[in-house]
Amino acid sequence: MLGTIQAGMRPVRPPPNPIASRCDELSRAVVAIQFERWPALYARYGEAGRDKCAEDLRFHVLYLAEAVAANSPALFREYVGWVKVLFANIGIPVEELGESLEILRDVIAARVDGATAERVEACVAAALDGLPGMAVDVPRFVRDDAPHGDLAKTYLDRLLAGDRRGATALVLDRVEGGMAVADVYLDVFQPTLREVGRLWQTGAISVAHEHFATAATQAVMAQLYPRIFATERCHRxxxxxxxxxxxxxxxxxxxxxxxxxxxxxxxxxxxxxxxxxxxxxxxxxxxxxxxxxxxxxxxxxxxxxxxxxxxxxxxxxxxxxxxxxxxxxxxxxxxxxxxxxxxxxxxxxxxxxxxxxxxxxxxxx
The missing domain is CATH 3.40.50.280 (Cobalamin-binding domain)
Structure with a gap:
């Protein structure tokens, strides 16, 4: 972490986050209660599944830790909304998510100071209150009615097909035809990469697809640099x-x-x-x-x-x-x-x- 100050630099952020610093301990404590409360979990996943659940719970703990540190229930509520979509697409009932959050709240609140416990309870309460109304899908980011939506859709299709050369040629041809580089960034690259993230979240593509799309887009960006660096300097x-x-x-x-x-x-x-x-x-x-x-x-x-x-x-x-x-x-x-x-x-x-x-x-x- 950048918070681990390099040799010779003064340490400036004292106390470690009281939740994040105990992430493994807390996540395993939550999982222990889950497996005790729901015996079917062990039958379904076994001992290896217990470790996998603890690994997943680490993310809950870390996101909650940052929301508590920032005193921002909205941060944790949005994270839970993201998890709900993910879980819905892999068949985990929303009820299990809700009960897991309650256990998470109780475990952590019992192990931290009173002021931190109040923030924990506020953050989890915001997530639980909003959970029933949270969507189980995310709207598409690449749309036909958006500016240059046709180009973004074709670019996305070629990336998902693994056609990096075709995707590159598509963009370069449009730029040669007069399309502004800024418009390519805003109307093609940005919605496409967001859509790739959405497709991964909903289980429609693998993480390999996501990495390929990102790497291919960065390669196209590099080919646009001669136009970008030709701008008159402002001396800043x-x-x-x-x-x-x-x-x-x-x-x-x-x-x-x-x-x-x-x-x-x-x-x-x-x-x-x-x-x-x-x-x-x-x-x-x-x-x-x-x-x-x-x-x-x-x-x-x-x-x-x-x-x-x-x-x-x-x-x-x-x-x-x-x-x-x-x-x-x-x-x-x-x-x-x-x-x-x-x-x-x-x-x-x-x-x-x-x-x-x-x-x-x-x-x-």
Missing amino acids: SMVATCVSGELHEVGIRMVADFFEMSGWDTYYLGANAPARAIVQAVRERNAHILAVSATISAHVGTVTDLIAAVRAELGDRPLRILVGGYPFNLVPDLWKAVGADACAATAAEAVTVAAALADTLPGAA
Whole structure:
């Protein structure tokens, strides 16, 4: 984790998350009660199944831990909504999910301090209250009536068929015909990758399909770079990165490309860059903005760790930090809790917000 400060950096986020730090213990305690309460589970899954259940419960614990740390029941409620869709498509009754959440609440609340227990109960209550009305499917992201919806659908079909060359040629031909690169990003790549995620969540495709689609799209993006980097410079710079453990790095890469299209000098670090490397990049590039992405709420605490470490190491060196990703879209004020200067919901908005932040730096014109 980026929260594990590199040698020579000052530790800045003291107490470990009281729930996440005991994740294995708590998940196994929940599973033990489940197997005791529902003997049919052992008959169905056996001892190996017990371990698999504990592995799955770790995600419940981690997401709940971040929602509690952020004092945001909405974060956990949305996670449970995602799990309901997943479970519905693999045949796990929603009643089992509800009872599991109740056991999770009771186990954790009994093992933490009173203030933390109150937050646990509030987060689980929000999820349980909303559970009956949560959908068991997710609307499609690729639609015929959307801008360039026909192109997005054909692009998706070719990716799912494993036709990377055909998908690439399709996009490059449209761009050669005058389609703006920004429109390709917003109207083709973004909805397609979201649709691929939806198809995996509902069990329609495998994780291999998802990885292939992401890798193929990144390859197409690389072929569009000559057009992106031809933009007139605005003499501002930014560093872009994902937090440690984040597997969905294509979003922040798109954000960095939007900055390039707006004339910024960008330095894209991708995922798993150590905090020290990020600080070094900010200094070397004389960056005005650090953009940090997290697409799942289980990584919100890691964003907090990273921002605290960067600010501690840079001291008074002027820098504005912008965050983005699904958790920050879900909870509008979450950016304040992690110590950022602002957040943005889209790549285009990120450029606008970053320009305004850069104007507040000392010496800004």
